[in-house]
Amino acid sequence: MTDVLLRGRLLSFNDEPLAGEESTGVFTYIEDGGLLIRDGRIVAMDDFAVLQAGDGRNVEVKDHRPHLILPGFIDTHIHFPQMQVVGSYAGALMEWLSKYTFVEEQKFSDQGHPERIASAFFDELIRHGTTTAAAYCSVHKASVKAFFAESHRRNLRMVAGKVMMDRNAPPGLLDTPQSGYDDSKALIAEWHGKGRQLYAITPRFAPTSTPEQLQMTGTLVQEHPDLHVQTHLCENTAEIAFVAELFPWSRDYTNVYEHYGLLGQKTLLGHCIHLTDAEIGAIANAGSVAVFCPTSNLFIGSGLFDLARLRTSNPPVRNAIATDIGGGTSYSMLRTLDEGYKILNIQGQRYHPLRSFYQVTLGNARALSLEGVIGSFTPGAEADCVVLDARATPAMRIRMETVETLVEELFLMQTMGDDRSIAEVYVAGRAAKSALAN
Numbered sequence: 001m002t003d004v005l006l007r008g009r010l011l012s013f014n015d016e017p018l019a020g021e022e023s024t025g026v027f028t029y030i031e032d033g034g035l036l037i038r039d040g041r042i043v044a045m046d047d048f049a050v051l052q053a054g055d056g057r058n059v060e061v062k063d064h065r066p067h068l069i070l071p072g073f074i075d076t077h078i079h080f081p082q083m084q085v086v087g088s089y090a091g092a093l094m095e096w097l098s099k100y101t102f103v104e105e106q107k108f109s110d111q112g113h114p115e116r117i118a119s120a121f122f123d124e125l126i127r128h129g130t131t132t133a134a135a136y137c138s139v140h141k142a143s144v145k146a147f148f149a150e151s152h153r154r155n156l157r158m159v160a161g162k163v164m165m166d167r168n169a170p171p172g173l174l175d176t177p178q179s180g181y182d183d184s185k186a187l188i189a190e191w192h193g194k195g196r197q198l199y200a201i202t203p204r205f206a207p208t209s210t211p212e213q214l215q216m217t218g219t220l221v222q223e224h225p226d227l228h229v230q231t232h233l234c235e236n237t238a239e240i241a242f243v244a245e246l247f248p249w250s251r252d253y254t255n256v257y258e259h260y261g262l263l264g265q266k267t268l269l270g271h272c273i274h275l276t277d278a279e280i281g282a283i284a285n286a287g288s289v290a291v292f293c294p295t296s297n298l299f300i301g302s303g304l305f306d307l308a309r310l311r312t313s314n315p316p317v318r319n320a321i322a323t324d325i326g327g328g329t330s331y332s333m334l335r336t337l338d339e340g341y342k343i344l345n346i347q348g349q350r351y352h353p354l355r356s357f358y359q360v361t362l363g364n365a366r367a368l369s370l371e372g373v374i375g376s377f378t379p380g381a382e383a384d385c386v387v388l389d390a391r392a393t394p395a396m397r398i399r400m401e402t403v404e405t406l407v408e409e410l411f412l413m414q415t416m417g418d419d420r421s422i423a424e425v426y427v428a429g430r431a432a433k434s435a436l437a438n
């Protein structure tokens with residue numbers, strides 16, 4: 001395969017820029033940069049002129065000047081079966097689930113439906129510059145097969161799993177402790193580690209699993225300690241009260257997951273809004289990840305994620321950011337950063353644009369324990385990239401006339417940008433957005 005050399009303004013992080021632009025040595029920015037890709041991986045990031053001189057091999061140059069090139073965006077919490085739930089007019093979480101989401105997810109037992117949605121889903125992720133996601137499939141095995149088959153065909157690095165749920169949902173969406181375990185085992189054997197696919201053990205959340213199911217989920221985790229675990233936690237106060245009723249012995253909601261051995265370093269906990277100090281301590285000590293889903297939290301009216309509180313605990317809670325489609329309202333990590341900024345700002349927490357772009361790249365890669373694999377331009381990393389155009393719309397073009405620094409440009413992109421700002425996407429070194437059928 002011919003080498004590919006991307007030319008543009010390169011930005012890649014190697015640590016969190018906690019001090020904003022005062023942070024030194026935590027990111028690399030090259031004005032006329034070259035990113036050399038061979039067999040789907042990063043070989044080098046340097047001045048274009050240096051890499052152009054090359055070593056005599058055939059190189060195909062793709063010139064993206066004056067655009068910015070970053071590692072592909074990573075979405076750490078998204079529901080694949082909820083493409084047709086986005087923008088449902090519901091009240092809080094429980095009504096949203098029962099009236100729309102559970103109805104929609106039942107369609108994933110229909111012939112051909114999961115395949116059709118999978119194709120649309122990955123088109124949409126690519127369109128928005130997202131090259132990796134941690135996704136919930138439906139309870140049906142077929143939904144996971146459709147998801148991974150399509151992801152594998154496109155050579156995307158994806159994390160996903162079959163939702164396990166055996167109570168408090170319509171009969172068409174229920175498995176049993178045994179079938180949830182057996183189906184997960186079969187899917188792990190078939191898909192985990194196949195190409196770029198990673199399996200996540202996925203109990204939906206405590207309200208929809210019996211103690212027996214959570215027990216068997218804990219067994220799955222013990223048998224596959226290298227797998228991700230994803231679930232929801234403390235999104236909404238009615239949900240928390242319901243968990244207290246269902247698990248009266250439990251100290252709190254987090255303790256339910258803790259009790260069944262589901263809190264570990266690869267555990268992703270969606271939302272984490274209404275936590276007690278004891279819960280924050282338990283999550284921090286386990287090294288689990290709190291996943292901030294701003295557009296979803298605003299849309300469903302769940303509450304305000306308190307990043308500063310999580311990060312100032314000792315030890316700090318690891319954190320990530322995500323769309324949470326279909327409670328979330330946009331596939332765009334740029335829109336997600338914009339709403340996240342507002343949620344933090346209204347609580348008096350400034351969030352620097354450099355931290356934002358760190359978070360959707362290396363930060364989320366770290367949250368998924370995939371540092372060095374995705375999320376940066378480190379040599380050897382998989383060559384997933386996003387090409388960003390800060391002048392994608394007339395309004396952005398006129399605003400860019402007054403922008404003088406990289407930080408200002410990034411902030412403009414997260415405030416005004418969306419899929420139109422994604423000029424191109426590379427998946428393992430291959431152009432993916434321009435290859436979409438539209």
Ligand SMILES: [Zn+2]
Pocket residue numbers: 077078079232270324327
């Ligand atoms: Zn969710």
